[in-house]
Amino acid sequence: MTTVAELIVTALADAGVKQVWGVVGDALNPVTDAIRRDDRIEWVGVRHExxxxxxxxxxxQLTGTIGVCMGTVGPGSIHLLNGLYDAKKSHAPVLAICGQVPTQEIGTDFFQEVDNDHLFADVAVFAETLTSPVQLPQLLEQAVNAAYAQHGVAVLTLPGDVGDLEVDPDVATPRFAPAAEPAPASMAEVTAAAEVLTDGRPVTLLVGCGARDARHEILELADLLAAPMVLTLKAKEGLEQKNPYEVGQSGLIGNPAAAKALDDSKVLFLVGTDFPYRDWIPTGKTVVQLDARGEHIGRRTSVDHALVGDAATTLELLLQRVRRHGRRKDRSHLDDAVESYRSWQERQQSLLDPGHDSTLLGRARAVFDNPDSRIRPEALAAAVDRAAPDDTVFTADTGMSTAWLSRFVTMRGGRRLLGSFNLGSMANALPMALGAQALDRSRPVVSFSGDGGLMMLLGDLRTAVTYQLPVRVVVFDNGSLGMVKLEQEQGGLPEFGTTLDNPDIAAVAAALGLPSRRVTENDELEDAVQWAFGVDGPVLLDVVTNPDEVAVPPQPTLSQAWGFAIAKSKEVIESR
Known part of the structure; x- marks a missing residue:
């Protein structure tokens, strides 16, 4: 006879699930025991759900196939929530199997009882409790199908007395529905958009990760329209490399060239992006938006022409009409934006010179932003970029780690990029790196970890050792919650509550079993990065970076500049 737990595990293994992540315990013991007996699935036990x-x-996100995690009764399931919200906002298909108290105790305020269906109602596209074997296979099929169809989180709760119950021998193993085929927008929508894009007015493209599989089409469109291309952070992967139309990112991690390209346009074409920062989207433009998800259309800015459909197939239909008008002769809008971007990149690159702070301009700047001559985080990011192979998976903690990766790491070759770019959680980089590394232990994976983020989930450095996951954990150790510090200073406030009294993180990592090195001097940096990529197994590089480094917004306002000046003067008076 087959039990409920065995049927669930068999169905997931048949569907190609290779790993289940979580913490073992009580209600889920039948499930983990079924995993133990099925050689097709690896159990990865973490220190925090x-x-x-x-x-x-x-x-x-890397594979497009469902990821499976587990949390047992009450607190174990609650601990899953933050990571599940990240999956929700990243449109990642995830199944969470959660424990529950025995069925006869549900509703009695039993020890550790939590109403999972209510708890997960907002984060999940499907959240139900399996209370009887007769609910199989339908309930599991609904859960997985919903996760795939809606690109979101499904939660299946299993009470402690249900997993070991026997299933009727006539019950079929659950089978899951295939994904829907992508479809283009309607011809009427495409025709109307083509007329706007070819009427001669300057066009700027704001391109997101929804267009990553339409690289050829979006590059041809940019060429025909002489349109500069502003990329969202998630669109760097797949669209940044060898892209002569690209002018970097917008938003707080952006640059003046991207802001100029957006402001100087008359027609703004949003392609595969739900870019959330309204303040960085210019007004007074004719807006065309293409997105596979109709609910994204118009929720960030008013849209004049909506295209609801798959990016690649829709763009091909659009190109058929744009090609008839030929290649736009006036290319000044594109050329001006690209030249502005090139000039900004040159200025950024000057920060990477070890002798930068010895120049006249460098000495003047360093008085305010690097008084202790510490390693600049830009130099660290650039050194990792040079050392990392072209198939590296990068993960980034929310905050300044993301800013440095955005500006100094190029998504060339088969590189991939992951981060909490929609939820904006701290502490995501290490867990995401562990997940990516477990998919392929031979592929290089680098975690751009902030010191604040790493310390939140520090215990799972040991998971890398336990499961032989050779991640490269690069710590931007500036002793500060850097992005919060910047926010305070831009508002004219001296930094408060952002200072971190870190331990020697390299020593902590060594105690956890990782080869590690602490870097405090500029002339040690290059050798240390090369060393980290040469270590066999997980490794941590703790680089003490400058906490006063300024990531200036692409279009700093007068109030921001004045606020920053006031804040820095207060800090000098109060702290130095």
Whole structure:
């Protein structure tokens, strides 16, 4: 006879699930025992369930197939929530199997009882409790099908007395529905958009990760329209490399060239992006938006022409009409934006010179932003970029780690990029790196970890050792919650509550079993990065970076500049 737990595990293994992440315990013991007896699935036991949810979210984003995590009764399931919210906002198909108290105790406020269906109602596209074997296979099929169809989180709760119950021998193993085929927008929508894009007015493209599989089409469109291309952070992967139309990112991690390209346009074409920062989207433009998800259309800015459909197939239909008008002769809008971007990149590159702070301009700047001559985080990011192979998976903690990766790491070759770019959680980089590494232990994976983020889930450094996951954990150790510090200073406030009294993180990592090195001097940096990529197994590089480094917004306002000046003067008076 087959039990409920065995049927669930068999169905997931048949569907190609290779790993399940979580923490073992009580209600889920029948499930983990079924995993133990099925050689097709590896159990990855983490030190905190949040890590499990982040890890399988990363796996789902990299592969497009469902990631599976587990949390047992009450607190164990609650710990999954943050990582599951990240999966929700990243549109990653994830199944969370959660424990529950025995069925006869549900509703009695039993020890550790939590109403999972209510708890997960907002994060999940499907959240139900399996209370009887007769609910199989339908309930499991609904859960997985919903996760795939809606690109989201499904939660299946299993009470402690249900997993071991026997299933009727006539019950079929659950089978899951295939994904829907992508379809283009309607011809009427395409025709109307083509007329706007070819009427001669300057066009700027704001391109997101929804267009990553339409690289050829979007590059041809940019060429025909002489349109500069602003990329969202998630669109760097697949669209940044060898892209002569690209002018970097917008938003707080952006640059003046991207802001100029957006402001100087008359027609703005949003392609595969739900870019959330309204303040960085210019007004007074004719807006065309293409997105596979109709609910994204118009929720960030008013849209004049909506295209609801798959990016690649819709763009091909659009190109058929744009090609008839030929290649736009006036290319000044594109050329001006690209030249502005090139000039900004040159200025950024000057920060990477070890002798920068010895120049006249460098000495003047360093008085305010690097008084202790510490390693600049830009130099660290650039050194990792040079050392990392072209198939590296990068993960980034929310905050300044993301800013440095955005500006100094190029998504060339087969590189992939993961981060909590929609939820904006701290502590995501290490768990995502673990998930990515577990998919392929031979592929290089680098975690751009902030010191604040790493310390939140520090215990799961040991998971890398336990499961022989050779991640490269690069710590931007500036002793500060850097992005919060910047926010305070831009508002004219001296930094408060952002200072971190870190331990020697390299020593902590060594105690956890990882080869590690602490870097404090500029002339040690290059050798240390090369060393980290040469270590066999997981490794941590703890680089003490400058906490006063300024990531200036692409279009700093007068109030921001004045606020920053006031804040820095207060800090000098109060702290130095």
């Amino acid at each position: 949040e890590v499990a949810a982040f890890a399988v979210s990363a796996q789902a």
